[in-house]
Amino acid sequence: MKTLKVTFACLFLAAAICPAAEDPSPEHVKWMKALGAQMGAIRKGADVTKNATDMGETMKAVAAFWDARHSEAATKASKSVIDGAAAIAKAGDDKEAVTVGMKMMGGGCKGCHDPHREKISDTESKIK
Ligand code: HEC
Numbered sequence: 390m391k392t393l394k395v396t397f398a399c400l401f402l403a404a405a406i407c408p409a410a411e412d413p414s415p416e417h418v419k420w421m422k423a424l425g426a427q428m429g430a431i432r433k434g435a436d437v438t439k440n441a442t443d444m445g446e447t448m449k450a451v452a453a454f455w456d457a458r459h460s461e462a463a464t465k466a467s468k469s470v471i472d473g474a475a476a477i478a479k480a481g482d483d484k485e486a487v488t489v490g491m492k493m494m495g496g497g498c499k500g501c502h503d504p505h506r507e508k509i510s511d512t513e514s515k516i517k
Contacts, residue, residue: 405425410507410515417454417516420447424470428494429475442476443492448474455501462504480488 413421426446428439448471455463473493480486507517 410509410517413514413516417451420451421449424451424498428491428498431487431491438478438481441474441480441490445471445474445478460505463501466497466500469500470494471497496504 394405403503411416427444430440431437448467452464452467452471455467473490473495476490476493477487480490505517507515509515
């Protein structure tokens with residue numbers, strides 16, 4: 390009986406500390422679509438310096454948005470994307486440096502998507 394009570398308490402607590410997913414603002418979706426397109430372009434080697442610089446700019450807005458939400462994971466992930474973008478922006482023709490920067494960025498995208506992105510379909514995600 391005691392175990393049952395504890396189980397119920399935990400279920401209740403989990404619901405209380407895990408707020409439901411929310412719709413992202415149109416701006417947030419726009420930033421993300423831009424990041425996705427720019428990352429794809431860098432992978433293909435297209436306008437690498439410019440795309441990396443643009444990603445750094447976009448990420449400033451993303452980081453500010455997430456700073457206000459006080460998520461350690463989001464702050465850390467944003468920094469990783471920003472640092473990676475900066476490394477790529479100054480890598481020039483150094484392919485190895487671009488690869489290192491891409492790894493940093495990729496880790497940052499994932500570092501925020503894992504805890505905060507909830508995919509509800511192939512074309513739509515929410516913030517959690
Ligand atoms: C600090 C958090 C955070 C970081 C960093 C982040 N994302 Fe996101 N991303 C999200 C969240 C939350 C969603 C779901 C809500 C939305 O779509 O806006 C999302 C959604 C997306 C989507 C789907 C957008 C749509 O609805 O069509 C793409 C594409 C995307 N991110 C690309 C990236 C790429 C590429 C990076 C790294 C260069 C990145 N994101 C970094 C939080 C982040």
